[in-house]
Each structure stands twice: as structure tokens, then as C-alpha cells.
Amino acid sequence: MGIGVSVVIPTVGRPSLAVLLQALAPADGVLPLPLEVIVVDDRRHPSGPLVELPPALKPVTRIVPGRAAGPAAARNTGWHAATQPWIAFLDDDVIPAPDWLTTLADDLDVDDQVAGVQGVVEVPLPADRRPTDWERVTAGLAAGKWITADMAYRRDALAAVGGFDERFPRAFREDADLAYRIRRAGGTLTVGSRRVTHPVRPESPWVSLRTQAGNADDALLRRLYGPHWRNLLQAPPGRRPRHAGITAAGLTAAAALTAAARLTGRPRRAARAVAVLAAAGWLAGTAEFAAARIAPGPRTPAEITRMAVTSAIIPPYAVAHWLRGWLRARRITP
Incomplete structure (x- = not known):
């Protein structure tokens, strides 16, 4: 048999x-x-x-x-x-x-x-x-x-x-x-x-947010196998570098606006300029991410709304989960 x-x-x-x-x-x-x-x-x-x-x-x-x-x-x-x-x-x-x-x-x-x-x-x-x-x-x-x-x-x-x-x-x-x-x-x-x-x-319509928890596991793999872990494990490429860039732009825009509210004169104008540039970078990155998810889909109003909202939230979610995983993985000996 x-x-x-x-x-x-x-x-x-x-x-x-x-x-x-x-x-x-x-x-x-x-x-x-x-x-x-x-x-x-x-x-x-x-x-x-x-x-x-x-x-x-x-x-x-x-x-x-x-x-x-x-x-x-x-x-x-x-x-x-x-x-x-x-x-x-x-x-x-x-x-x-x-x-x-x-x-x-x-x-x-x-x-x-x-x-x-x-x-x-x-x-x-x-x-x-x-x-x-x-x-x-x-x-x-x-x-x-x-x-x-x-x-x-x-x-x-x-x-x-x-x-x-x-x-x-x-x-x-x-x-x-x-x-x-x-x-x-x-x-x-x-x-x-x-x-x-x-x-x-x-x-759930928000499943794409919940799945970002997997970024913590990616951080563990990075700790175990080094920067080329995706090639070693035959894993597909991800968008984490883009997510990190979008998140950094959003944080920079918020920090610059906060600073501008406390400053006067030329420093205020400089802070506002930084905020505008960073906000533009955040908006461009978020729009590209949303478009990449909307284009191959059914493009119904409900799906477009879900993609627009979650595309703004996913980058910081992904980065936060990766950082959480990396902090935990630092205690592990490869």
C-alpha cells in the first residue's frame, strides 16, 4: 500500500x-x-x-x-x-x-x-x-x-x-x-x-489592519537571518521601506506643525515650509499606496473607501508592529 x-x-x-x-x-x-x-x-x-x-x-x-x-x-x-x-x-x-x-x-x-x-x-x-x-x-x-x-x-x-x-x-x-x-x-x-x-x-473590512501584526514576525526573521532573510526564505518583497518613508513624512509634518505653533518670525516660516513638504510627501506616498490597492480591485464605492482609509493607517501600523517585534527580538541570540 x-x-x-x-x-x-x-x-x-x-x-x-x-x-x-x-x-x-x-x-x-x-x-x-x-x-x-x-x-x-x-x-x-x-x-x-x-x-x-x-x-x-x-x-x-x-x-x-x-x-x-x-x-x-x-x-x-x-x-x-x-x-x-x-x-x-x-x-x-x-x-x-x-x-x-x-x-x-x-x-x-x-x-x-x-x-x-x-x-x-x-x-x-x-x-x-x-x-x-x-x-x-x-x-x-x-x-x-x-x-x-x-x-x-x-x-x-x-x-x-x-x-x-x-x-x-x-x-x-x-x-x-x-x-x-x-x-x-x-x-x-x-x-x-x-x-x-x-x-x-x-x-472584517479591517482585516488588512489586523494582518499588519505579521511585521513583528518579519522583525524576528531579520534578527535570526540578517538583512537578506527574504532571499534566504524565498519570501516575496514587501512594502516596509515605503511604509517607513510614509510614516516618517507624517511624523515630520506633525512635529513641524507643532513647532511652528510655538515659534515666531523666520523659524516659524521654516517650520511651516518643512511641514508642507513633509505633508506633501505623506500625501503622495499614501495616494500611491491606495491607488496600487484600488486599481486591480472591483472599484466599488465601498471598496474604494476601505482602501483609502486603510491605506492611510497601514503604514504606521506596519512600522509600529515591526518596531515592537524588533525590540522583542533583540533579546534573542541569532
């Missing part, structure tokens, strides 16, 4: 978990490979049963308690509890293709040098309009490198590097960090052909 696999699914109890498990269960009840499913119940305050298991998966599924310490810690709990030589991680909001288990068995039929095999992630977008900013962010998962929405590793490779770094508290960068450490240890990573669908989940 082929090599055995432990499928690890950390969850905070979202309804999508039941959809995932139902899609994972083989229609004929026959498992194409030795399999165990480990669901890590990472709810902070569990109340009641987590999920109703499909009949085909009941004999091979265990639900183990997590520590509510974030997805990295939950995945570590899962693979430490696993017994099979391969660990396949799935996020609880993906939907495996009907042939996922069969294709997984084919994907893992690889040379001993291969330590990990990524699945293909598909994000369905609206066919009748342009995608919103949040939909485009989610669609970026389809091009992500080594993301644990669907990623399988040899258990020995995970053990060799200590698994996920639990200093990453969010579902952000912890998978790229693990992939880099496994590659640095000599393991090869490749992409298989199994497929999952990652629907765009409903979110």
Missing part, C-alpha cells in the same frame, strides 16, 4: 474543519495508503465536541489537545503525536481534491534526499468581477513557497531541525522559516501534484 502518512490538522474549531474531513474521507471507505489523521484541538476554551468524524476516518483519527499557543505550537503537538514516517500538514480551511490521498501517495514516492513535498493550492476567485483586496491577498497563497496549507515533511527531517519555531505565534512566516531550516540542513523540497482548494473566508 505504500509508505505511511500522518495527516496533521490544527484547528481552532472553525466549521470548515468538517468540510475538510468529509472531503478527505474516501468515498469507498478504502484508504490508498497507511494513514492516521491527527486533529489538534487548539481551541482556547473548548466547549462541547469538536467535530463529527466521517465514518471512513473514525478508525484512523485521533483528536489531541493543543496548548492554544498558535499554529506552530499546534503543528508541533500534532507531529510529535504522529507515528508514521511522513507528516502531511493541512490547514483546517482547505478542501482536498477527491483524489488527494491517492495523489499524496504518488507525491511521496520520492528519493531519500527529498525532505518535503508541497501540494498545489488553488484559490477560487469571483468570475463576474475583479477580486477585492482581501481576495487577492488570499489568492497569493497559490504562489506561496512551502506553505503548510498543504505541505508534507519526513518525520525525521522535522525532528532534525526541531520542528516549527514556536516564537512565531501567527499563521505567518512559521512555515517559510521551517522550510529554510530544513533546506539549510541539506533537505530538498519539491512540489507535488495533489491539490487543495482554499476558499476565501469572510473577514
